[in-house]
Amino acid sequence: MAKKRYGLNVNGQRREVEAEPDEPLLWVLRDFLGLTGTKFGCGEGECGTCSVLIDGDEYPSCQVAVEDVAAGEQIVTIEGLGRPGDLSPVQKAFMDYTAFGCGYCTPGMIIAATALLRSNPRPTREQIIAAMDHHLCRCATYPNVLVAIESLAGPNDAEDG
Amino acid sequence: MSPTRREVLAGMGGATLAYAFQVGCTRTETIDYANFPAPERKEKPDGRPNKPGVDHRDWLLISSDGTVSAFTARTEMGQGLTTVMYNLLSQALELPDERIRVVLGDTELCPEDGPTTGSAATHYVAWSFWRACHEIKKDLVLLAAEATGLPSEDLEYIAGEIVSRSDGDRRIPMGELANGQVRRMNLDADDSSVPPPTYVDKGTLSVHAEAVVTGTLQYTGDMSIEGCLYGGLLIPPYHRDMTRLLTKRLGRAKKVPDIVDVQRKSWTIVAFGETYTSVQKALAAANTEWEVPDRPVELDNEREIRSGAVLRQVMEQKGDVEARLRASDIIHTESYITQYGSQFPMQTDTAIAKVEPDRTTVWVGTQSPFLVRYNTARSIFQPESKVRVIGLPMGGGFGAKAAHMVGAEAAKLSEMSGTPVKYVYSRKEEVQHRNRYKESVVIDISTGVTPDGRLLARKTDIFQDEGHGTEELYDIPDVLTLRYETRMPFKHGTMRGTSYVQTVFAVESHTDMVAEAIGMDPLAFRKRNVVLRAFRPLIDSCAEMMRYGVDELPEDHGVGFGIINHGGRQLGVVGAEVSVDRATGEIKVVRLCGSFDIGVVINRNTARMGIRGSMIWGLGYALFEEVQLDGHRCHTTGFSSYRIPRFSDTPPIELAFLDNQHPGAPRGCGEMPLPATLAAICNAVYKAIGVRFHTIPMTPERVLAALREG
Numbered sequence: 001m002a003k004k005r006y007g008l009n010v011n012g013q014r015r016e017v018e019a020e021p022d023e024p025l026l027w028v029l030r031d032f033l034g035l036t037g038t039k040f041g042c043g044e045g046e047c048g049t050c051s052v053l054i055d056g057d058e059y060p061s062c063q064v065a066v067e068d069v070a071a072g073e074q075i076v077t078i079e080g081l082g083r084p085g086d087l088s089p090v091q092k093a094f095m096d097y098t099a100f101g102c103g104y105c106t107p108g109m110i111i112a113a114t115a116l117l118r119s120n121p122r123p124t125r126e127q128i129i130a131a132m133d134h135h136l137c138r139c140a141t142y143p144n145v146l147v148a149i150e151s152l153a154g155p156n157d158a159e160d161g
Numbered sequence: 162m163s164p165t166r167r168e169v170l171a172g173m174g175g176a177t178l179a180y181a182f183q184v185g186c187t188r189t190e191t192i193d194y195a196n197f198p199a200p201e202r203k204e205k206p207d208g209r210p211n212k213p214g215v216d217h218r219d220w221l222l223i224s225s226d227g228t229v230s231a232f233t234a235r236t237e238m239g240q241g242l243t244t245v246m247y248n249l250l251s252q253a254l255e256l257p258d259e260r261i262r263v264v265l266g267d268t269e270l271c272p273e274d275g276p277t278t279g280s281a282a283t284h285y286v287a288w289s290f291w292r293a294c295h296e297i298k299k300d301l302v303l304l305a306a307e308a309t310g311l312p313s314e315d316l317e318y319i320a321g322e323i324v325s326r327s328d329g330d331r332r333i334p335m336g337e338l339a340n341g342q343v344r345r346m347n348l349d350a351d352d353s354s355v356p357p358p359t360y361v362d363k364g365t366l367s368v369h370a371e372a373v374v375t376g377t378l379q380y381t382g383d384m385s386i387e388g389c390l391y392g393g394l395l396i397p398p399y400h401r402d403m404t405r406l407l408t409k410r411l412g413r414a415k416k417v418p419d420i421v422d423v424q425r426k427s428w429t430i431v432a433f434g435e436t437y438t439s440v441q442k443a444l445a446a447a448n449t450e451w452e453v454p455d456r457p458v459e460l461d462n463e464r465e466i467r468s469g470a471v472l473r474q475v476m477e478q479k480g481d482v483e484a485r486l487r488a489s490d491i492i493h494t495e496s497y498i499t500q501y502g503s504q505f506p507m508q509t510d511t512a513i514a515k516v517e518p519d520r521t522t523v524w525v526g527t528q529s530p531f532l533v534r535y536n537t538a539r540s541i542f543q544p545e546s547k548v549r550v551i552g553l554p555m556g557g558g559f560g561a562k563a564a565h566m567v568g569a570e571a572a573k574l575s576e577m578s579g580t581p582v583k584y585v586y587s588r589k590e591e592v593q594h595r596n597r598y599k600e601s602v603v604i605d606i607s608t609g610v611t612p613d614g615r616l617l618a619r620k621t622d623i624f625q626d627e628g629h630g631t632e633e634l635y636d637i638p639d640v641l642t643l644r645y646e647t648r649m650p651f652k653h654g655t656m657r658g659t660s661y662v663q664t665v666f667a668v669e670s671h672t673d674m675v676a677e678a679i680g681m682d683p684l685a686f687r688k689r690n691v692v693l694r695a696f697r698p699l700i701d702s703c704a705e706m707m708r709y710g711v712d713e714l715p716e717d718h719g720v721g722f723g724i725i726n727h728g729g730r731q732l733g734v735v736g737a738e739v740s741v742d743r744a745t746g747e748i749k750v751v752r753l754c755g756s757f758d759i760g761v762v763i764n765r766n767t768a769r770m771g772i773r774g775s776m777i778w779g780l781g782y783a784l785f786e787e788v789q790l791d792g793h794r795c796h797t798t799g800f801s802s803y804r805i806p807r808f809s810d811t812p813p814i815e816l817a818f819l820d821n822q823h824p825g826a827p828r829g830c831g832e833m834p835l836p837a838t839l840a841a842i843c844n845a846v847y848k849a850i851g852v853r854f855h856t857i858p859m860t861p862e863r864v865l866a867a868l869r870e871g
Contacts, residue, residue, distance in 0.1 A: 003418050014182035023438055023690060032434045036383035037376020039556065040437075041507050042588040049507055078376035089703025091374040098766040101774060103373030103557025105505040110374060114193055129808045136800060138507050138557045139239050140777035142811040 006070040010035070011080030011149060022065035024051045028066050029077060037078035037107050041136075048135035051108040052077050070161040078107035089152055090114045098152075101139025110133050113149050116134035122153050179222040180300075181272075182293040182346045219274055219289055221297065227321055227336035233286045235264040235277045235531050237369075238558040240831050241767030243276070244367045245287050247524065252358055253294035255320035258368065263745050266530045267769050268554020276529035276563055292348050297486055300346070304338045317838025323832055339781055340868040343680075343861040357761050369554070381511040381526045381553045382585055388580040389513065390421055392574035395430040399793050400650065403454035406430075410448040417443040419768030426577065433578050437585055443696065454795070460792040462601045462649075463498050466624045469648030474628055480639030485618035493675045497606070497667035497855050499787040502599035504656050508556020509591045513679040515572035515581040516541060522550045525568040527765040533568035541576050548572075554747060560655030564597060588799040596795075597654025598788055600625055602663035606671050614681045616690045623664060634668060635690040635702060635728055651790065657778055658835040666782075666857060667721040669840030674853060683844065684709065684722060696724060699734040699756040702817050705734035706754035717741050719750065721844025728834035732758040735776065737841035741849045744859030748846060750780050753838060754815045759830045762818055771816050771831045779838025781806040787858050 001020045008015045010033065017032045024043075029035040038061055041049025045063040054069060069075055082088040085096065092111050096116070096152045100106040109132070116123060116131040123131065128149050136151040138144070184688040221577070231250055235245045246263045250256070264270055274286060298318040302347075305323035306313035306554040311331070316323050325331035331756075372378035397404050406429060414423040414432065417438035423432045432443040486492055512525035514537070521543060527533050530550045538545040555562055569585040586595055602625040609618040628644045678687035684704055688697055704710070707720055714720065717742045725733045738751040753776050762768045785804040789796035795802045847853050852867045 001417070020438075023436075027436060027438045029248070029342060030382075031438075036379075036384065036385075037507065039376075040253065040585065041509075042799045044588065044799050047507065082375060084371050084375050084377060087371070087374065094374045095370040096371065098367055098368075098770060100239075100367075100373050101241075101770055102507070102555060102557045103369060103378055104239075104380065107375050107376040115309035133808045136504055136507065136619050136805060137806060138559065138805060139770070140806055140811070142777065142806075142808045143814060144770060146808070 006066055006084060008066070008070060008075060009072055010075045010082040011077060017066065019066050021065060023066045024062050025064040025066055025069055025075070026061040029061060033116060035077050035079055039104055039107060041105065041108070046136075047105070047108075048112060048139075049105050049108045051111040051135070053080075053115060054109055056115065058112050061148065064093070065095070076111075078123070081110065082154075086116065090117065090149075093148040093151050097144050097151065099141060101137070101141050105135065105137045109137070109145055113145075113152075123149075124153075125150065128153070133142055136152035174740060176339045176340075176341050177223045178304075178335075179220060179343045180222075180293060180297055180346065181220040181343065182289065182296070182348055186806065202821060219286065219293070221290065221293060223335055223339050225339040227334050227337045228262060229254060229256065230262040230264055231290055232264045232267075232271045232797045233290075234266055234268065234271040234274050234552075236526075236530065236552040236555065237275060237284050238526075238528060238555045238562070240277075240771055241367060242287070243369065243809040244767055246419060247291065247368050247388070249287050249358055250294065252295050253291055254298070260308045260321065266527065266550075268530050268534045268548075271530070274305060275559070276532065287349065289645075293346065295355055296346050296348065299336050300344060301338060305333050308338060309333060329503065335446050359761070375861045378554055380508060381513060381524055382508070384513055384524060384553070384583075386513060386515065386581045386583075389515075390433045390435065390578055391437050391440045392578065392582040392584050393432050393434075393444055393571070395432075395444045395449065397429065397451045398677065399454050400795070401428075401594060402650065403456065403793070404451045405450055407725040408450045408574075413448065414443040414446040415601050417446060422578070423447065423665055425667060431574065431577065433574070433580075433582070434498055439544070441587060442762050450485065454513025456650075456792050458792045460790060462500065463603055466498075466601065466603050466649060468648045470624050470645035471648075472651060473642040473646040476623070476628070476642040476644050477640050478642075479637075481640045482618050482620045482641040483825055485639035486607060486609045487621065489617050490612050491675075491678055492609050493606040493671070493678050494605075494608060495667075495674060497604045497663075497781075497853065498668060499666060500786075501601045501790055502656055502782065502786045503592050503803060504557075504559040504599075505592070505800070506555065506557030506559055506561055508597060509588055510562060510565055510567040510584040510586045511583070512567040512571040513583045513707050514568065515580060516572055516575040519547060520719065521572055521575075523550045523568040523572055524553055525571075526558070526562060527551065527552050527565065527568065528555075528558045528560075528563040529565075532564065533583050534564035536566060536569035537572045538681055540573045559657045560592075560599075561596070563655045565595070567595075570724060571616050571727065592788070592797050592803065593795040596788075597652045599656035600627060601649070602664070604664060604667035608665055608675050610675055610679060611681055614676070614679055614686050614689050616675075621664075621668075625663065626799050631794065633692045634724060635672075635687075636692040637690075650743055657775070658782070658832050659744040662782065662836040662839065665723065665725055665836035666839050669837070669849075670853065670855075671848060673721065673844045679693075687724060689721070691724070693726065693732065695732055695758055696726075698819055699758060700724070700734060702819060703734040703736045703754055706756070706817060707738065707752075716739070717743060717849050719845040719848030719850070721841045721846070721848055722791065723844065724836040725833050727836035730760070730835040731830060733837050735779070735835050735837040735841045737838065737844060737845045739845040741850055741864065742848070746868065747866035748784055748842075748859055748861075748864060750784075750810070750812045750842060750845075752812045752815070753780075753841070754817075755834055755838070756817045756819060756828065757811065757834065758819050759833070760820060768818075768830055769816060772816060772834050775831055775834040776814055776838040777806045777811055779835040780812075780842060782809060782835070783839045783842040783857055784810075785858050785860070787860070869871075 041047040045060040060103045244390045322332045336554045419435040421433040434440040530552045534550045575582040605622040607620045616637045621642045622644045673683045676683040736754045
């Protein structure tokens with residue numbers, strides 16, 4: 001396959017890349033645009049580590065070809081949500097509740113939680129679990145992540161064991 | 162000649178005052194600390210370096226600007242070591258985090274104080290820094306007395322300054338005492354006079370928090386280095402050691418855009434490209450043929466393990482087991498087997514290497530920087546003194562990044578390409594080809610017991626290549642534990658809870674069966690026989706949290722317990738309630754409770770995180786985790802074929818911390834809850850459906866088969 005030029009809308013900015021049409025968005029972000037906040041976990045769309053927002057919905061960027069997001073779709077990565085000193089509410093909650101261990105899956109988790117809370121600002125615990133269940137965390141920080149998201153969904157009665 | 166540590170550190174805040182210290186050192190020091198040379202090991206007669214050892218000399222540096230830097234080769238793998246180090250140093254020296262630097266895992270700067278394994282970093286490293294700080298404060302007072310002429314009794318250390326008690330205006334910042342001196346101290350092994358640290362406030366955050374949530378924490382793969390190429394190796398379709406490359410056609414592979422080179426190198430094909438995708442595509446496009454392994458495809462782990470086994474070690478021997486077993490009223494005999502497991506950290510193993518004529522640098526997320534240095538030096542035939550390994554944060558390790566080769570391989574690739582090389586394992590490559598699996602282990606266990614529940618004798622045969630066994634749980638007069646080495650063809654290594662998780666599964670499952678054989682409650686039986694009294698309050702606390710014997714359980718629900726003794730310094734009791742769906746064979750863990758004795762908890766957030774995570778791992782071992790191997794291939798490719806615990810698998814978890822055994826010292830916690838949780842779940846399943854699983858994981862298929870057999 002030959003390379004082509006694509007114009008992408010990433011975090012509100014237009015970015016030009018020259019890539020093969022099937023180049024995964026994950027590696028366009030990491031290798032072409034230097035946006036390394038989006039992490040590589042499995043390459044098969046099974047772990048949620050590389051999630052990004054595309055027009056507000058969450059997608060595993062390793063399963064999205066660059067040619068499918070080159071028509072002006074709004075791509076938002078973890079870098080687009082907030083930066084040190086200027087955190088989004090979800091980022092702040094993950095920080096306040098230490099909702100991470102090694103932190104590698106965290107950008108994907110934050111993207112998913114952001115998408116969930118935009119579509120459903122007051123999810124129940126069951127709805128949070130259903131929405132987050134495809135996100136894997138090998139440090140198994142799930143209890144903290146749940147509490148962090150619930151803190152944004154209104155009062156929570158989560159245990160603090 | 163590599164620079165001395167002093168040269169490397171020259172830029173770190175002007176003049177420095179360095180402290181080198183070692184806990185419990187009795188021999189005379191002969192090392193020239195004055196120049197802090199990077200530790201050099203003697204080479205073998207044939208020029209090969211010796212394997213990394215442990216020198217246990219930690220050190221700490223006070224710079225003239227008043228910042229304090231602590232150095233250790235232990236690394237951050239998400240367990241919170243960095244945070245604990247900051248918490249302890251800040252508390253001991255009464256300094257804000259901004260005046261503290263923690264340098265981890267850099268072979269040029271850090272002492273060779275051991276790999277980050279066995280949940281030991283908090284216990285050994287952080288604790289020795291805590292103790293050293295208390296000695297250092299006393300030493301600073303002496304230095305200040307010398308400098309000012311004031312009597313040392315009049316001086317005290319307060320928050321980075323030495324202050325006169327009689328004249329509060331007379332104070333000297335400790336940075337001003339930095340005069341290029343190196344002070345060394347041997348810390349008394351008896352730490353009873355050291356004031357214990359206190360709990361850090363619940364809200365204390367991980368020092369990495371903001372970087373993590375903004376995606377700006379730099380893991381190895383996130384670094385970019387001028388002129389760096391991606392490198393990759395083609396993995397064979399069979400187990401690596403059972404096959405060889407027969408033919409290759411690389412025309413198509415070389416035509417992949419952004420590919421710089423594809424060639425045969427030693428046993429496989431290597432590719433270099435500008436992007437990760439280009440390397441993966443080139444390797445996929447390589448047309449190769451591999452020799453079919455000369456052995457049967459079929460593989461029965463248990464038969465294979467038993468057939469090749471050779472007695473390797475008498476792990477424990479007390480009294481006359483055979484005689485005592487014969488004399489016992491009741492003898493209970495069982496066999497247990499665990500399956501192969503894989504660590505599956507979220508980040509696959511990744512390294513960047515830059516090989517230059519005089520100097521090689523490897524950046525890698527590793528649990529063992531000095532082992533990477535050793536392996537790298539060997540792979541590119543350079544002396545270790547010319548190799549610098551810089552450990553970076555890891556996206557999880559869990560043992561996968563302890564005895565790993567990615568750093569050495571990246572260096573080899575860099576040497577071939579003449580450029581820096583980034584090597585990122587694909588998920589399939591990691592599990593099928595690079596992995597050192599958690600071993601499949603067979604355990605035969607026979608126990609003699611009196612009708613009123615006193616343990617008399619136990620004989621255990623463990624078929625396991627990694628031989629650490631387990632710490633004693635029960636007081637048994639006559640014991641014989643033998644370990645047999647197997648001839649299983651797979652590489653095995655460390656994985657969270659290594660290598661005693663299998664033994665605890667067997668022993669604690671067996672404990673419940675023995676209790677049942679004599680009609681005794683399993684907790685009462687444990688309380689009667691535990692070797693350490695400190696277990697008893699833990700058992701009571703856990704039973705109370707579980708409302709054991711109080712709540713009526715629904716049908717097909719069960720409650721079970723498991724206990725664990727990790728190195729004599731961490732004790733735990735875990736309770737589990739499960740429900741079993743008889744139609745689907747699915748086991749659901751309804752809730753978990755754990756009571757732990759782990760010494761002072763320095764950071765409640767990270768400790769709870771580590772413990773809950775470890776308990777959830779126990780759930781994974783019990784129910785899901787199994788690598789699919791046959792005699793030719795690994796069939797597991799990634800998360801789609803290796804289930805790890807998810808949000809929906811995670812039950813409510815309740816924790817209690819008791820500190821009865823050695824009040825004071827922090828003792829770590831990351832691995833210990835896991836085996837106890839695994840055993841508790843197995844025992845709960847037995848209570849729920851009356852089926853004892855002698856094989857884990859308890860997958861729906863195994864559960865349905867067991868229920869059919871009745």
